[in-house]
Amino acid sequence: GNSVTQMEGPVTLSEEAFLTINCTYTATGYPSLFWYVQYPGEGLQLLLKATKADDKGSNKGFEATYRKETTSFHLEKGSVQVSDSAVYFCALSDPGNYQLIWGAGTKLIIKP
């Protein structure tokens, strides 16, 4: 069945550091891929998405590229801020499917 694997956290970085959070997946067919973010005290919200191979999703300075050859969707940001501290979830779904398959989440801590 479909599955998503994320790097374990917490990930602790200093402000302005480069961020990578790894996400790999197992799926049949051609899933859509998502990153959701959960800021402290808030509900999860969609950060970015990609729907086909080589697509790059981007938002708020974050990027992730759909790599079918490596079945990966790593989240990157060139210069993180304290306000980026949150839990990040990678997820996938088959097109038209109501279900999302979730990774375990990666807690990111940014120190000033």
Next chain:
Amino acid sequence: GAGVSQSPSNKVTEKGKDVELRCDPISGHTALYWYRQSLGQGLEFLIYFQGNSAPDKSGLPSDRFSAERTGGSVSTLTIQRTQQEDSAVYLCASSLAAGQLNSPLHFGNGTRLTVT
């Protein structure tokens, strides 16, 4: 409303008691989901509603768990005879329609349930 609203935000209950969790989705969203999030774990799917019907209840962990949705809007998740392993954050999400491509999920802040 502005977003998905869940109540209560926190609930502490004694083992064996029943609890009812409420979700008020974004107006017009036909799809509604319940998830459970345990400490350090990903999101565990519980149930999916399309309108008032629940075509997928496969994630409900036992027959102590039930959910309903009325008027295509508010949903309640009921846990009977709560056990300590039920302690978790229960998340509700809604979307305009099923299928994730153009209908992202909008989540509430969750209900943190603690069973003592």
